[in-house]
Amino acid sequence: MTTMMDRQTYPPPDAVAARPVGPVKDQHVVLVGGQEEPLLELASQFRALGVSPLLLADASEIKQHLRQHLSHRPASLVVVDVETVRNALELIRELTFLFRGLPVLAAACRGSVTDAREAIDVGAADYFLLPVDEEKLAGLWGSFGNQYFDPELGRGRRLITNDEQMRRILMQVRRVSQTNATVLIQGESGTGKELIARFLHQVSNRNKGPFIAINCAALPENLLESELFGHAKGAFTGAMVDHKGKFQQANGGTIFLDEISEMSLNLQAKLLRVLQEREVDPVGGRSPIALDVRVVASTNRELRQWVDHGKFREDLFYRLNVFPVHLPPLRDRPKDVLQLSEHFRVRFVAELGRNNIPFSNLSLTALQAYDWPGNIRELENVVHRALLMAEGREIQPEDLMIDIPIIASVRASAQGGSTAVQIALSEPNQPLLAGVDEEEKQRLHLPVGTTVREMEEFLIFRTLDEVNGNRTRAAELLGISIRTLRNKLNEYAAR
Ligand SMILES: Nc1ncnc2c1ncn2[C@@H]1O[C@H](COP(=O)(O)OP(=O)(O)OP(=O)(O)O)[C@@H](O)[C@H]1O
Ligand SMILES: [Mg+2]
Numbered sequence: 001m002t003t004m005m006d007r008q009t010y011p012p013p014d015a016v017a018a019r020p021v022g023p024v025k026d027q028h029v030v031l032v033g034g035q036e037e038p039l040l041e042l043a044s045q046f047r048a049l050g051v052s053p054l055l056l057a058d059a060s061e062i063k064q065h066l067r068q069h070l071s072h073r074p075a076s077l078v079v080v081d082v083e084t085v086r087n088a089l090e091l092i093r094e095l096t097f098l099f100r101g102l103p104v105l106a107a108a109c110r111g112s113v114t115d116a117r118e119a120i121d122v123g124a125a126d127y128f129l130l131p132v133d134e135e136k137l138a139g140l141w142g143s144f145g146n147q148y149f150d151p152e153l154g155r156g157r158r159l160i161t162n163d164e165q166m167r168r169i170l171m172q173v174r175r176v177s178q179t180n181a182t183v184l185i186q187g188e189s190g191t192g193k194e195l196i197a198r199f200l201h202q203v204s205n206r207n208k209g210p211f212i213a214i215n216c217a218a219l220p221e222n223l224l225e226s227e228l229f230g231h232a233k234g235a236f237t238g239a240m241v242d243h244k245g246k247f248q249q250a251n252g253g254t255i256f257l258d259e260i261s262e263m264s265l266n267l268q269a270k271l272l273r274v275l276q277e278r279e280v281d282p283v284g285g286r287s288p289i290a291l292d293v294r295v296v297a298s299t300n301r302e303l304r305q306w307v308d309h310g311k312f313r314e315d316l317f318y319r320l321n322v323f324p325v326h327l328p329p330l331r332d333r334p335k336d337v338l339q340l341s342e343h344f345r346v347r348f349v350a351e352l353g354r355n356n357i358p359f360s361n362l363s364l365t366a367l368q369a370y371d372w373p374g375n376i377r378e379l380e381n382v383v384h385r386a387l388l389m390a391e392g393r394e395i396q397p398e399d400l401m402i403d404i405p406i407i408a409s410v411r412a413s414a415q416g417g418s419t420a421v422q423i424a425l426s427e428p429n430q431p432l433l434a435g436v437d438e439e440e441k442q443r444l445h446l447p448v449g450t451t452v453r454e455m456e457e458f459l460i461f462r463t464l465d466e467v468n469g470n471r472t473r474a475a476e477l478l479g480i481s482i483r484t485l486r487n488k489l490n491e492y493a494a495r
């Protein structure tokens with residue numbers, strides 16, 4: 001049997017080498033489509049940008065490729081030629097669902113613009129026309145190719161999001177990264193403040209320099225001071241050698257002052273001076289040292305309120321708050337919950353070497369119904385634990401060990417209550433609720449390809465229908481609060 005790996009996918013040999021199984025190169029684009037002129041041309045344009053192209057013919061090849069490389073970087077970017085790939089839109093929908101965070105672009109020759117545009121609706125990050133000029137391609141690569149796939153984000157960590165607000169924030173962060181402006185990142189615990197700080201550093205022109213993080217809550221005042229600003233030998237008992245502070249270590253790069261609100265007022269005054277003078281005075285040192293450092297600070301408190309309560313210097317607040325970033329909590333990023341769950345699942349499957357157990361439909365519903373007070377950090381832990389707990393062929397709500405009423409209520413009703421609501425994934429095009437018996441009517445048959453949002457909407461309306469519009473009862477069955485139900489109905493009405 002010829003496999004994708006030993007098949008020569010694209011002549012000449014130097015164009016795309018047949019690839020051994022194993023980690024793929026970092027700067028790596030996968031082109032899916034027929035081996036025709038426009039795509040071959042695109043491959044060589046990518047090569048000119050220093051990006052290796054791998055040309056795959058169809059859906060099954062790309063899926064196999066991505067699966068084989070799950071634990072590594074499967075691709076920095078995927079381009080699907082919507083003209084030569086069969087069911088290209090379906091493929092894009094599936095890729096963006098299965099491999100969350102993987103940027104997929106649609107390409108088409110002039111003439112198929114509609115298809116390419118439609119690709120956006122099914123999850124493509126963007127589309128472009130072939131042939132494409134170099135500048136445009138470089139721009140696309142810059143925006144999508146490295147965006148979420150940065151090795152330096154830390155140990156294979158990628159920044160994943162599907163939320164419009166977050167995407168806007170990332171664009172702003174990208175823009176500000178090109179300046180030296182100080183950035184203050186605020187957000188609840190676990191919303192990704194540190195990840196954003198690293199992202200900012202990575203996309204900035206300081207990315208060859210160091211990224212130095214220091215947690216201002218972790219050390220007592222005097223230690224923090226010498227950690228930040230350094231000290232000279234003999235500055236105090238125990239100072240046996242000169243110690244370079246974090247500011248100095250970050251020279252040419254970025255310093256990340258985590259949990260800045262916890263810094264004492266005394267140190268805040270010293271920090272302010274450093275920021276104003278752009279130089280540090282190591283404790284006990286003779287002369288100040290000039291600095292070229294971008295400052296990023298973060299806090300999970302409302303820093304403005306701390307200023308009002310006299311716990312944080314107002315002048316320092318303004319110095320830091322040159323460019324404010326507010327990260328929304330996960331409960332306000334509903335699209336991200338499923339995407340991140342899937343991302344963490346895939347990551348932990350690879351890291352733990354576990355079987356590739358999917359989430360059951362019910363556990364997906366549970367993940368969405370929970371309000372994630374600990375945000376992404378909590379979600380990450382829940383998925384990790386669930387993979388360790390899961391014994392069956394799917395991750396069940398119980399494996400998630402999160403406290404939400406929906407599990408009990410849906411389970412109970414699924415076990416034969418008169419208002420049973422079951423979600424069944426069935427063949428596409430099955431008639432919905434037409435000419436079926438009573439019991440059958442109480443099931444939801446959703447064709448593969450239904451989006452989770454559609455599924456949610458459908459489930460809500462069906463449940464309301466079942467309980468004759470009684471919202472209290474529907475919310476109970478759905479395991480959500482009446483308020484959430486009301487908000488969702490308003491949301492649907494507004495669409
Ligand atoms: N958008 C994201 N995509 C992927 N992983 C994420 C994302 N946001 C956060 N994470 C992960 O969630 C965890 C928490 O993120 P991070 O440490 O950046 O949050 P934080 O706001 O600094 O949290 P804390 O306030 O608890 O310090 C990390 O493991 C991080 O890698
Ligand atoms: Mg943090």
